[in-house]
Amino acid sequence: MQQDDLARLRHEYLERERRLKGSDRYSLYNPAALFLFQERQRLTLRLLRKHGYDPLHGQRILELGCGKGEVLREYLGYGVHPEHLFGTDLLPDRVVEARKNLPFLPLTCSDGQNLPYPSGYFDLVLQYTVFSSILDYGIRAKIAKELLRVLKPEGAVIWYDFWTNPINPQTRGIQPKEIRDLFPECQMEFQRLTLAPPLTRRLVPISWILAELVSRMGIFNTHYLVVIRRNSTVKNI
Numbered sequence: 001m002q003q004d005d006l007a008r009l010r011h012e013y014l015e016r017e018r019r020l021k022g023s024d025r026y027s028l029y030n031p032a033a034l035f036l037f038q039e040r041q042r043l044t045l046r047l048l049r050k051h052g053y054d055p056l057h058g059q060r061i062l063e064l065g066c067g068k069g070e071v072l073r074e075y076l077g078y079g080v081h082p083e084h085l086f087g088t089d090l091l092p093d094r095v096v097e098a099r100k101n102l103p104f105l106p107l108t109c110s111d112g113q114n115l116p117y118p119s120g121y122f123d124l125v126l127q128y129t130v131f132s133s134i135l136d137y138g139i140r141a142k143i144a145k146e147l148l149r150v151l152k153p154e155g156a157v158i159w160y161d162f163w164t165n166p167i168n169p170q171t172r173g174i175q176p177k178e179i180r181d182l183f184p185e186c187q188m189e190f191q192r193l194t195l196a197p198p199l200t201r202r203l204v205p206i207s208w209i210l211a212e213l214v215s216r217m218g219i220f221n222t223h224y225l226v227v228i229r230r231n232s233t234v235k236n237i
Helices: 003-020 031-050 070-077 092-101 137-150 176-182 197-203 208-217
Strands: 061-064 085-089 107-109 122-128 151-162 186-195 221-230
Touching: 031 151, 031 186, 031 197, 031 208, 031 221, 061 070, 061 137, 070 085, 070 122, 085 092, 092 107, 122 137, 137 151, 137 176, 176 186, 176 221, 186 197, 186 208, 197 208
Parallel strands: 061 085, 061 122, 085 107, 122 151
Antiparallel strands: 151 221, 186 221
16 A cells, blocks of 8 residues: 555554544444444344355455454354454554464455455455445555455455545445446445434434434435455356
Protein backbone atom coordinates (compact mmCIF):
# COMPACT_ATOMS: atom_id res chain seq x y z
CA MET A 1 0.00 0.00 0.00
CA GLN A 2 1.24 3.48 -0.80
CA GLN A 3 3.04 5.15 2.09
CA ASP A 4 0.79 8.22 2.10
CA ASP A 5 -2.32 6.08 2.43
CA LEU A 6 -0.64 4.01 5.14
CA ALA A 7 0.22 7.18 7.05
CA ARG A 8 -3.36 8.42 6.66
CA LEU A 9 -4.76 5.14 8.00
CA ARG A 10 -2.38 5.13 10.95
CA HIS A 11 -3.34 8.68 11.84
CA GLU A 12 -7.06 7.99 11.47
CA TYR A 13 -6.96 4.90 13.71
CA LEU A 14 -5.03 6.80 16.39
CA GLU A 15 -7.46 9.70 16.20
CA ARG A 16 -10.42 7.33 16.37
CA GLU A 17 -9.05 5.62 19.47
CA ARG A 18 -8.41 9.01 21.06
CA ARG A 19 -11.94 10.21 20.32
CA LEU A 20 -13.56 7.05 21.66
CA LYS A 21 -11.37 6.60 24.73
CA GLY A 22 -13.64 6.02 27.69
CA SER A 23 -16.72 5.82 25.45
CA ASP A 24 -19.14 2.89 25.48
CA ARG A 25 -20.33 3.65 21.94
CA TYR A 26 -19.27 0.22 20.61
CA SER A 27 -19.64 -1.72 23.86
CA LEU A 28 -22.23 -4.49 23.86
CA TYR A 29 -23.43 -3.02 27.16
CA ASN A 30 -24.68 -0.14 25.02
CA PRO A 31 -28.18 -1.18 23.80
CA ALA A 32 -27.74 0.50 20.39
CA ALA A 33 -24.41 -1.26 19.76
CA LEU A 34 -25.94 -4.56 20.88
CA PHE A 35 -28.85 -4.06 18.47
CA LEU A 36 -26.53 -3.57 15.49
CA PHE A 37 -24.23 -6.42 16.53
CA GLN A 38 -27.03 -8.95 16.93
CA GLU A 39 -28.64 -7.99 13.62
CA ARG A 40 -25.36 -8.48 11.79
CA GLN A 41 -24.76 -11.84 13.45
CA ARG A 42 -28.26 -13.07 12.69
CA LEU A 43 -28.10 -12.15 9.01
CA THR A 44 -24.53 -13.45 8.63
CA LEU A 45 -25.47 -16.86 10.03
CA ARG A 46 -28.53 -16.98 7.79
CA LEU A 47 -26.45 -16.32 4.66
CA LEU A 48 -23.71 -18.74 5.70
CA ARG A 49 -26.28 -21.49 6.15
CA LYS A 50 -27.96 -20.68 2.84
CA HIS A 51 -24.62 -21.02 1.01
CA GLY A 52 -23.70 -24.30 2.65
CA TYR A 53 -21.35 -23.03 5.37
CA ASP A 54 -23.06 -24.81 8.23
CA PRO A 55 -21.25 -26.00 10.25
CA LEU A 56 -18.00 -24.04 10.02
CA HIS A 57 -15.75 -26.28 12.07
CA GLY A 58 -14.10 -27.82 8.99
CA GLN A 59 -13.57 -24.53 7.13
CA ARG A 60 -10.32 -22.57 6.86
CA ILE A 61 -11.09 -18.85 7.22
CA LEU A 62 -9.10 -15.63 6.83
CA GLU A 63 -10.11 -12.16 7.97
CA LEU A 64 -8.52 -9.27 6.13
CA GLY A 65 -8.11 -6.27 8.41
CA CYS A 66 -8.63 -8.22 11.62
CA GLY A 67 -7.87 -5.24 13.87
CA LYS A 68 -7.88 -6.28 17.52
CA GLY A 69 -9.75 -9.50 16.79
CA GLU A 70 -13.40 -8.64 17.42
CA VAL A 71 -14.77 -10.37 14.30
CA LEU A 72 -12.43 -13.33 14.78
CA ARG A 73 -14.00 -13.86 18.20
CA GLU A 74 -17.42 -13.90 16.55
CA TYR A 75 -16.37 -16.68 14.19
CA LEU A 76 -14.90 -18.69 17.04
CA GLY A 77 -18.38 -18.49 18.50
CA TYR A 78 -19.77 -19.83 15.23
CA GLY A 79 -17.73 -22.99 15.76
CA VAL A 80 -14.56 -22.41 13.71
CA HIS A 81 -11.59 -24.36 15.06
CA PRO A 82 -8.83 -21.98 16.25
CA GLU A 83 -6.21 -23.63 14.05
CA HIS A 84 -8.40 -22.89 11.01
CA LEU A 85 -9.02 -19.22 11.78
CA PHE A 86 -6.48 -16.71 10.42
CA GLY A 87 -6.24 -12.95 10.65
CA THR A 88 -4.07 -10.32 9.02
CA ASP A 89 -3.90 -6.55 9.43
CA LEU A 90 -1.96 -3.71 7.88
CA LEU A 91 -1.00 -2.03 11.16
CA PRO A 92 1.54 -3.81 13.40
CA ASP A 93 0.25 -2.35 16.66
CA ARG A 94 -3.22 -3.72 15.97
CA VAL A 95 -1.78 -7.17 15.28
CA VAL A 96 0.11 -7.00 18.59
CA GLU A 97 -3.14 -6.19 20.38
CA ALA A 98 -4.98 -8.99 18.55
CA ARG A 99 -2.29 -11.48 19.60
CA LYS A 100 -2.81 -10.46 23.22
CA ASN A 101 -6.53 -11.05 22.88
CA LEU A 102 -6.27 -14.23 20.79
CA PRO A 103 -2.82 -15.76 21.41
CA PHE A 104 -3.84 -19.13 19.98
CA LEU A 105 -4.74 -17.84 16.48
CA PRO A 106 -2.28 -17.57 13.56
CA LEU A 107 -2.15 -13.80 12.95
CA THR A 108 0.06 -11.86 10.56
CA CYS A 109 0.83 -8.29 9.57
CA SER A 110 0.55 -7.74 5.84
CA ASP A 111 -0.46 -5.42 3.06
CA GLY A 112 -3.72 -6.68 1.57
CA GLN A 113 -2.15 -6.45 -1.87
CA ASN A 114 0.37 -9.19 -0.99
CA LEU A 115 -1.14 -11.73 1.37
CA PRO A 116 1.35 -14.23 2.88
CA TYR A 117 -0.74 -17.29 2.03
CA PRO A 118 -0.73 -19.78 -0.85
CA SER A 119 -3.28 -19.66 -3.62
CA GLY A 120 -6.55 -21.50 -3.03
CA TYR A 121 -5.92 -21.88 0.70
CA PHE A 122 -9.13 -20.58 2.32
CA ASP A 123 -12.76 -21.65 2.25
CA LEU A 124 -13.91 -18.20 3.37
CA VAL A 125 -12.28 -14.78 3.30
CA LEU A 126 -13.84 -12.04 5.42
CA GLN A 127 -13.61 -8.29 4.95
CA TYR A 128 -15.46 -6.12 7.43
CA THR A 129 -15.23 -2.37 6.65
CA VAL A 130 -11.74 -2.56 5.13
CA PHE A 131 -12.47 -1.47 1.57
CA SER A 132 -14.36 1.67 2.60
CA SER A 133 -11.23 2.85 4.45
CA ILE A 134 -9.16 2.65 1.23
CA LEU A 135 -9.74 5.72 -0.91
CA ASP A 136 -7.75 4.64 -3.99
CA TYR A 137 -9.72 2.46 -6.42
CA GLY A 138 -6.58 0.91 -7.89
CA ILE A 139 -5.54 -0.38 -4.46
CA ARG A 140 -9.04 -1.70 -3.85
CA ALA A 141 -8.88 -3.61 -7.12
CA LYS A 142 -5.52 -5.16 -6.28
CA ILE A 143 -6.75 -6.29 -2.87
CA ALA A 144 -9.92 -7.78 -4.36
CA LYS A 145 -7.82 -9.75 -6.83
CA GLU A 146 -5.61 -10.97 -3.98
CA LEU A 147 -8.62 -12.13 -1.96
CA LEU A 148 -9.76 -14.26 -4.89
CA ARG A 149 -6.24 -15.65 -5.29
CA VAL A 150 -6.10 -17.08 -1.76
CA LEU A 151 -9.69 -18.36 -1.97
CA LYS A 152 -10.51 -21.91 -2.96
CA PRO A 153 -12.35 -22.15 -6.29
CA GLU A 154 -15.55 -23.14 -4.46
CA GLY A 155 -15.01 -20.64 -1.63
CA ALA A 156 -16.70 -17.34 -0.81
CA VAL A 157 -15.82 -13.82 0.23
CA ILE A 158 -18.00 -12.46 3.04
CA TRP A 159 -18.22 -8.69 2.59
CA TYR A 160 -19.61 -6.28 5.20
CA ASP A 161 -19.08 -2.60 4.47
CA PHE A 162 -20.58 0.86 4.10
CA TRP A 163 -22.40 1.93 1.01
CA THR A 164 -22.66 5.41 2.57
CA ASN A 165 -21.00 7.22 5.46
CA PRO A 166 -21.36 10.96 4.81
CA ILE A 167 -20.09 12.08 8.23
CA ASN A 168 -16.63 10.47 7.91
CA PRO A 169 -14.38 11.93 5.17
CA GLN A 170 -11.77 9.23 5.86
CA THR A 171 -14.04 6.60 4.29
CA ARG A 172 -15.76 6.23 0.94
CA GLY A 173 -18.86 4.11 0.61
CA ILE A 174 -18.99 1.33 -1.97
CA GLN A 175 -22.12 0.74 -4.01
CA PRO A 176 -23.12 -2.69 -5.43
CA LYS A 177 -21.92 -1.74 -8.92
CA GLU A 178 -18.40 -1.12 -7.68
CA ILE A 179 -18.41 -4.39 -5.72
CA ARG A 180 -19.35 -6.19 -8.93
CA ASP A 181 -16.57 -4.36 -10.78
CA LEU A 182 -14.05 -5.35 -8.11
CA PHE A 183 -15.03 -9.02 -8.36
CA PRO A 184 -15.76 -9.69 -12.05
CA GLU A 185 -17.14 -13.06 -13.09
CA CYS A 186 -18.55 -13.59 -9.61
CA GLN A 187 -22.11 -13.95 -8.45
CA MET A 188 -23.27 -12.11 -5.36
CA GLU A 189 -26.10 -12.05 -2.89
CA PHE A 190 -26.69 -8.69 -1.20
CA GLN A 191 -28.36 -8.00 2.12
CA ARG A 192 -28.78 -4.36 3.14
CA LEU A 193 -28.50 -3.94 6.91
CA THR A 194 -27.23 -1.81 9.82
CA LEU A 195 -29.64 0.96 10.62
CA ALA A 196 -27.74 4.27 10.55
CA PRO A 197 -26.02 4.39 13.96
CA PRO A 198 -27.21 7.93 14.88
CA LEU A 199 -30.78 6.82 14.21
CA THR A 200 -30.24 3.55 16.07
CA ARG A 201 -29.00 5.42 19.13
CA ARG A 202 -32.22 7.45 19.10
CA LEU A 203 -34.69 4.63 18.45
CA VAL A 204 -33.40 1.73 20.55
CA PRO A 205 -33.85 3.49 23.93
CA ILE A 206 -37.44 4.24 22.90
CA SER A 207 -38.34 0.85 21.45
CA TRP A 208 -36.22 -2.08 20.27
CA ILE A 209 -39.15 -3.31 18.17
CA LEU A 210 -39.51 0.08 16.48
CA ALA A 211 -35.80 0.03 15.59
CA GLU A 212 -36.22 -3.45 14.08
CA LEU A 213 -39.19 -2.33 11.99
CA VAL A 214 -37.32 0.70 10.66
CA SER A 215 -34.26 -1.43 9.89
CA ARG A 216 -36.39 -3.91 7.94
CA MET A 217 -37.55 -1.07 5.72
CA GLY A 218 -33.93 -0.81 4.53
CA ILE A 219 -34.01 2.81 3.43
CA PHE A 220 -31.99 4.03 6.43
CA ASN A 221 -29.51 1.14 6.44
CA THR A 222 -25.88 2.01 5.76
CA HIS A 223 -24.12 -1.30 5.00
CA TYR A 224 -24.26 -4.27 2.68
CA LEU A 225 -23.58 -7.84 3.70
CA VAL A 226 -22.57 -9.74 0.57
CA VAL A 227 -21.66 -13.32 -0.25
CA ILE A 228 -19.33 -13.31 -3.27
CA ARG A 229 -18.70 -16.54 -5.16
CA ARG A 230 -17.34 -17.44 -8.56
CA ASN A 231 -20.06 -18.04 -11.12
CA SER A 232 -19.02 -21.62 -11.82
CA THR A 233 -19.38 -22.43 -8.10
CA VAL A 234 -22.78 -20.80 -7.66
CA LYS A 235 -24.29 -22.86 -10.48
CA ASN A 236 -23.53 -26.01 -8.53
CA ILE A 237 -25.12 -24.97 -5.22
